[in-house]
Amino acid sequence: KIMLLQNPKPYLQQNKDSQTAVEMKNATLSWTSAAGEQHHLPSQNGEVKEDKEEENGRSQSLPTLRNISFTLPKGSLLGVCGNVGSGKTSLISSILEQMHLLQGSITADGTFAYVSQQAWIFHGTVQENILMGEPLDQAK
Secondary structure, three states, X not given: OXXXXXXXXXXXXXXXXXXXXXXXXXXXXXXXXXXXXXXXXXXXXXXXXXXXXXXXXXXXXXXXXXXXXXXXXXXXXXXXXOOOOOOHHHHHHHHOOOOEXXXXXXXXXXXXXXXXXXXXXXXXXXXHHHHOOOOOOOOO
């Protein structure tokens, strides 16, 4: 089954010459737009999930992030941690305009680069996974 992804409308506002790198004000975002456009998020096992609830027999989109507000000053480092499914990837995706902004605003000054990480191990010992084919240097 092939699913087509609908790209969200651009919403990131540029705030040139600001002391703020990223600012979110009361942002509510979803993987599905208010108009019902689908933007499916692959789950960790590769299946496609849809955040929906039933109301009066009609399927309705659930916001993934609700009323998020923060200011990240330029030159700052922000760590985001939390349990699986708590919204870490959604937060990054919202800054990259990969979600649908339902309310609020997101502003930024500058450009972004994002490199995702896919953890993996191969069938072998812990040592073999660490060395990845290189010879063991006991001093290291």
